[in-house]
Structures are given as C-alpha cells and as structure tokens.
Amino acid sequence: MTERVPIMRMGDNLIVMLQGDLEDGTVEQIEREVTREVARTQARGALIDVSGLSVVDSFVARIISRIVAMIRLLGSDATIVGIQPAVALTLVELGVPLKHVATALSAEQGMARLQGRRREPAR
Amino acid sequence: MSLPAEETQVVPIAAEADLLRVRSALRAEAQDAGLSLTAATKPVTAGSELARNIFRYATHGQGVATIERAEHNGRRGVRATFKDTGPGIANLDEAMRDGFSTAGSLGLGLPGSRRLVDEFSIDSHVGSGTTVMIMQWGR
Amino acid sequence: MQVALDGELAFYQQMVDGITDCEVVRLDETGAVRTWHEGAERLYGYTAKEIVGRPMSVFYTEDDVRDGRPGFDLRTAAENGQCVSEGWRLRNDGTQFWAACTLTPIRGAGGTLYGYVRITRDHTERREQEIEMRAVERMLDAITDYEVIRLDAEGLIRSWSPGAERLKQFTAAEVMGHHVSMFRPEEDIRSGLPDRELASAARIGRFEAEGWRLRKDGSRFWANTIVSPINDESGELIGFVSVGRDLSEKRAQEQLVQRQQEEILELSTPVIQVWDKVLVLPIIGTLDSARAARLTEGLLERIAAEQAEVAILDVSGVPAVDTEVAQHLLKTVEAARLMGAVSVLSGVRPETAQAIVHLGIDLGSLRSRSNLKEALQLALSIVGATTVAVSGD
Numbered sequence: 001m002t003e004r005v006p007i008m009r010m011g012d013n014l015i016v017m018l019q020g021d022l023e024d025g026t027v028e029q030i031e032r033e034v035t036r037e038v039a040r041t042q043a044r045g046a047l048i049d050v051s052g053l054s055v056v057d058s059f060v061a062r063i064i065s066r067i068v069a070m071i072r073l074l075g076s077d078a079t080i081v082g083i084q085p086a087v088a089l090t091l092v093e094l095g096v097p098l099k100h101v102a103t104a105l106s107a108e109q110g111m112a113r114l115q116g117r118r119r120e121p122a123r
Numbered sequence: 124m125s126l127p128a129e130e131t132q133v134v135p136i137a138a139e140a141d142l143l144r145v146r147s148a149l150r151a152e153a154q155d156a157g158l159s160l161t162a163a164t165k166p167v168t169a170g171s172e173l174a175r176n177i178f179r180y181a182t183h184g185q186g187v188a189t190i191e192r193a194e195h196n197g198r199r200g201v202r203a204t205f206k207d208t209g210p211g212i213a214n215l216d217e218a219m220r221d222g223f224s225t226a227g228s229l230g231l232g233l234p235g236s237r238r239l240v241d242e243f244s245i246d247s248h249v250g251s252g253t254t255v256m257i258m259q260w261g262r
Numbered sequence: 263m264q265v266a267l268d269g270e271l272a273f274y275q276q277m278v279d280g281i282t283d284c285e286v287v288r289l290d291e292t293g294a295v296r297t298w299h300e301g302a303e304r305l306y307g308y309t310a311k312e313i314v315g316r317p318m319s320v321f322y323t324e325d326d327v328r329d330g331r332p333g334f335d336l337r338t339a340a341e342n343g344q345c346v347s348e349g350w351r352l353r354n355d356g357t358q359f360w361a362a363c364t365l366t367p368i369r370g371a372g373g374t375l376y377g378y379v380r381i382t383r384d385h386t387e388r389r390e391q392e393i394e395m396r397a398v399e400r401m402l403d404a405i406t407d408y409e410v411i412r413l414d415a416e417g418l419i420r421s422w423s424p425g426a427e428r429l430k431q432f433t434a435a436e437v438m439g440h441h442v443s444m445f446r447p448e449e450d451i452r453s454g455l456p457d458r459e460l461a462s463a464a465r466i467g468r469f470e471a472e473g474w475r476l477r478k479d480g481s482r483f484w485a486n487t488i489v490s491p492i493n494d495e496s497g498e499l500i501g502f503v504s505v506g507r508d509l510s511e512k513r514a515q516e517q518l519v520q521r522q523q524e525e526i527l528e529l530s531t532p533v534i535q536v537w538d539k540v541l542v543l544p545i546i547g548t549l550d551s552a553r554a555a556r557l558t559e560g561l562l563e564r565i566a567a568e569q570a571e572v573a574i575l576d577v578s579g580v581p582a583v584d585t586e587v588a589q590h591l592l593k594t595v596e597a598a599r600l601m602g603a604v605s606v607l608s609g610v611r612p613e614t615a616q617a618i619v620h621l622g623i624d625l626g627s628l629r630s631r632s633n634l635k636e637a638l639q640l641a642l643s644i645v646g647a648t649t650v651a652v653s654g655d
C-alpha cells in the first residue's frame with residue numbers, strides 16, 4: 001500500500017492527515033514520512049489530524065505517541081487534533097497512555113496552540 | 124467499504140490486511156444491529172485489539188474471527204468470536220487483571236477490551252489455544 | 263490662622279501616611295491633588311510626584327468626565343458637607359476598579375473652602391458579590407416551596423421571598439427589619455436558641471436544624487432550616503442566608519420531584535452551555551455504570567459540537583463520592599482532554615475532597631473549585647474572557 005501520505009505545509013508548521021481505515025503497514029509508513037518531513041523542513045510544529053479516524057486501537061495510539069515523541073526529539077512541537085468523542089472514550093477505556101501528548105479539538109485551535117498564543121490557565 | 128451485512132462473516136486472520144476486514148465486518152454488523160457510528164466504535168476497537176493479538180501471537184493460519192448477528196428478546200446485537208490454536212495464555216487471571224495491562228507494555232489489552240463491550244468471555248489453555256467472545260447490543 | 267491650619271493638616275497627614283489599605287488624601291478647592299500617601303499609591307497606581315497638582319478628573323472614567331461628574335461630586339460635598347459615592351474609578355495604568363468614595367470639605371473659621379479630604383476604598387469584590395447575590399436572589403425567588411431569607415449580620419431580615427411568604431404567611435412589609443427570631447416559639451427565644459444558632463453558623467460556616475416555626479396566624483409547623491454566613495473579601499461577616507422548608511409537606515413533594523428529575527435525566531443530556539466554549543455537566547444523584555457512560559458520552563459529543571474548551575463537572579449534587587464515581591470522573595476528564603478540553607471539578611465539598619484523598623485517588627493536575635461560581639470564573643479566565651482588567655503587564 002504505497003499511497004502518498006498526506007502531509008501539508010502551512011507556514012512553518014506541518015499538518016498530517018490520518019484518515020479512513022489504516023492498515024498497520026500504512027501507519028508505520030506515515031510515521032517514517034512524517035519524521036523525515038519534519039527533519040527536512042525543520043518545521044516548528046506539526047498538527048496530527050485524526051478527525052478522519054473512527055477507530056484508534058492501542059497499536060495506532062502507540063504509533064501516534066511515537067510520532068509525537070520523535071517530532072519532539074527533532075526539536076519541534078506536536079499537537080493531536082480532532083480526536084472524536086467515541087475514539088476518546090475508547091482510548092480511555094483501553095487505558096492507552098496518551099497522557100503527555102498535547103491535544104486540541106480542531107485544526108484551528110491546534111494551530112493557535114502551535115503558534116504559541118498563550119492562554120493563561122489560572123492556578 | 125459498504126459490505127452488505129450477512130448473517131455470519133468468517134475472517135481467517137493470516138495477514139495484516141485481515142485486521143481491516145475484521146473491522147469492516149464488525150462495523151457493518153454493529154450498524155445493522157442499530158448501533159450509531161459512535162456507539163459502534165467500541166466493539167470495533169475491541170475486535171481490532173483481539174484480532175491483532177491473534178495476528179501477533181498465533182502462528183499464521185491458526186486464527187479466525189467470526190462476526191455474526193445476534194438477537195435476544197427483540198434486541199439486535201453483534202457477536203464476534205476470536206479463536207486461535209496458538210500457544211494459549213499461561214496465567215489468565217493475571218492477563219485479565221487491570222494492573223497487568225498498565226505495567227510497561229499494554230500486554231494483550233484484554234481488560235481494556237472487556238471494558239468496551241457489553242459481554243465478554245475468554246477461554247484459554249496452554250498448548251491448545253484461546254477463544255474470546257465479545258457481544259454488543261443495540262440500544 | 264493659615265499657619266495654624268497648615269500645622270494641623272501636617273499632623274493629620276502624618277497619621278494618614280500610615281494607612282495603606284485605603285486612600286485618605288487632601289485636594290485643593292478645585293479638586294486638584296495636594297497630598298498623597300502609600301495607601302493612595304496602592305489604590306490608584308500613581309506616585310506622589312506623578313499626581314500632586316493634577317486635577318481630580320484624572321481619576322474618573324471618560325464617561326464620568328463627560329457628564330461632569332467630578333465637578334458635581336465636589337459641589338455636592340461643598341453644599342451638603344459630604345459626598346458619598348460609588349462608581350468606577352481609573353488607575354494610572356488605565357484599568358478600572360469599583361470605588362467607594364467620600365469627599366468632605368475643609369473650611370476655615372470664616373467658612374472659606376480650603377479644599378477637600380477624599381477617602382477611597384476598593385469595593386470591586388464586594389460589588390461583584392452583591393451582584394451575584396442579587397442574581398441568586400432573583401433565582402431563588404423563583405422557588406416557592408422553600409423560603410430563602412437574607413439577614414444582616416445582626417440577624418435582622420433584609421430580604422423576603424415568595425416562598426417565605428407562602429410558608430409563613432407574612433408579607434415582606436411585615437417582616438423587613440425585624441429579627442429573624444420573630445418566627446420562633448417563645449420557649450426557643452427564652453433559651454437564647456436563635457442567637458446561639460446564628461453565632462454557630464458564623465463560626466462554623468453552616469448551621470442546620472429542625473424545629474418549630476410560627477406562621478402569621480400563630481399556627482406551628484415543623485421546619486428544616488439551614489443558615490449560612492455571608493462574608494466579604496476580608497472575611498468579615500456581612501450577613502446570613504437562611505433556607506427553610508416545611509417538612510410536613512416535604513415528603514410527598516420530594517418524591518415527586520425526584521421521579522421527575524430522574525425522568526428528565528434519562529431523556530436528555532443535561533449538559534449546559536453557560537458561555538462560549540464553556541460547558542457545565544451537573545452530576546446529580548448516584549451514578550451507575552450505564553448512567554455514567556451516558557453522561558460522559560453526552561458531554562464529549564457536546565464538546566465536539568460546541569467546540570468547547572472547558573468542561574465544568576459539577577459534583578455538588580453527588581451525595582457520596584466513592585471509588586467508582588471518582589474513576590468515572592477521571593475517565594471523563596481524560597477523554598475530554600484527548601479532545602483538547604480542560605476539565606474543572608466544581609462543588610467539591612470538604613467531605614468529598616477527604617473521601618477522594620482517603621481513597622488514594624490521585625487527581626493529578628485536575629483543577630477543582632468548591633462552587634460553581636468560582637469554577638466558572640476559572641473557566642472564563644482559561645478561555646480568555648475576563649471582563650475585569652488585570653493591572654500590570
């Protein structure tokens with residue numbers, strides 16, 4: 001399955017779209033491509049848009065975690081965007097540790113976060 | 124992929140692509156039972172986890188998933204059985220205990236899968252294999 | 263005479279210099295600032311060098327200046343011997359605060375106006391509390407089978423409600439300004455019970471008791487009353503709220519309301535949007551797995567639909583928080599976070615907090631507030647909707 005992995009550039013940030021029902025191999029391929037793109041473009045941040053994923057099992061969740069970790073190791077920032085309600089519930093029930101991953105509801109909010117627009121969370 | 128929901132679908136689990144097939148079958152059957160797309164996510168995810176276990180731990184060609192329609196007292200549901208003739212689980216109690224899945228790796232994700240579905244049963248013997256049955260009812 | 267007056271004023275100024283939590287300054291006969299001190303600097307943000315000699319209008323908002331308010335206040339003080347006013351005042355950095363001001367004219371022996379003394383206090387928080395109290399009162403007036411009465415710090419009745427009138431048969435005019443013990447039977451008054459109960463409420467933060475109350479026609483009824491103290495920002499007691507109900511009618515009515523509530527909860531997802539991007543999920547009663555799952559699903563779907571950034575989980579209606587409930591809460595919080603929404607717990611009573619700690623549950627970075635108002639304030643600050651400007655920065 002060698003479909004082109006959809007990675008778009010927006011300013012100095014990248015947006016990766018994960019959608020449909022992905023095979024394990026495709027997911028791993030995406031992981032490699034995203035890492036390569038982030039390194040090549042020296043992107044400041046990456047949005048991983050999963051709003052098109054209706055099922056995220058523990059394997060996919062782990063890969064997403066890894067993608068985020070690798071992006072961070074490359075010195076960039078990463079935000080997961082668009083986790084659907086059903087997916088959020090499922091991930092919590094499965095006990096998947098996505099605790100240290102930044103999340104946002106929409107691409108718009110995700111971009112705002114990446115662009116460092118500070119919202120003062122009170123103590 | 125809008126496969127018509129047949130009464131029973133049998134998916135042998137030998138290659139990675141079979142996981143996709145299991146998810147599709149589960150999704151179709153769940154919707155047929157009246158579950159919304161959102162509600163169907165739970166059994167589909169649980170099924171994905173269980174099918175992947177077979178793919179990972181059982182030798183190729185030793186596992187099969189059976190997805191079928193269920194009915195009881197006017198309610199419709201979906202039942203999926205994951206059977207393999209793999210090594211079997213040595214300590215079933217430990218595998219089903221919650222703490223087990225959170226220690227380091229996620230193990231077999233069995234407790235998590237159980238939480239996602241309405242009914243869950245597991246039978247496993249070392250040397251002869253494992254059978255997991257899950258069931259989800261429409262509202 | 264001038265020298266003597268100056269000497270007196272100098273002594274006065276010395277005393278004033280020690281005051282730091284409010285302002286006491288002298289203005290000349292046109293209202294321009296003549297003296298300044300630390301308390302004034304704290305309040306208005308000007309140093310003495312910056313403000314002495316400037317006209318009084320710099321402290322007023324643009325609207326007030328346009329309406330001629332500064333001059334009006336000075337004239338009122340000069341004519342009536344004092345001018346007491348409340349309103350928005352401006353600080354040096356342009357931010358506003360709600361001030362309580364007193365202007366008093368200073369006259370010489372012949373009656374010549376030498377200037378004014380101005381005292382200003384910051385009542386911003388007090389005003390917010392009063393506004394909220396009035397909003398709460400309006401809401402409570404809608405309740406007719408409970409009575410909600412506000413008392414001042416001495417126990418005199420300051421507000422009456424339709425529910426109170428229905429219960430006790432007195433009209434507002436007949437009770438205002440009277441002591442709340444007027445509804446107590448003689449034997450209670452003789453044993454000093456009403457005063458002891460108020461004192462207890464003030465000390466502990468709440469007093470609940472059952473006892474006989476008198477209606478206007480002299481008949482008695484058995485009532486349940488909860489008295490809570492109201493304090494201002496400095497912790498000083500400014501009054502009480504007393505909530506009472508007739509227990510004899512209560513039972514049948516309660517069961518009916520309970521049944522109706524349960525039906526409503528079954529039918530709808532009780533998620534309320536209280537502000538742009540802020541949702542409240544009031545959790546009432548006991549939670550079983552199925553119900554908890556439904557509440558959580560409903561909340562998550564609303565988060566997605568409204569693009570909400572903050573979800574307030576209000577547990578004030580949960581009688582007991584056990585491990586199961588706590589775990590449901592935590593799962594809901596985690597799922598909401600995966601969707602990019604921050605959760606705030608509200609209505610956490612001391613007993614609830616204790617229960618959670620004793621259960622060994624780690625709430626992590628989950629923020630929690632004791633009541634909905636505070637949780638809402640936190641939520642608003644998170645979405646960047648504060649209406650009170652923050653000085654500095």
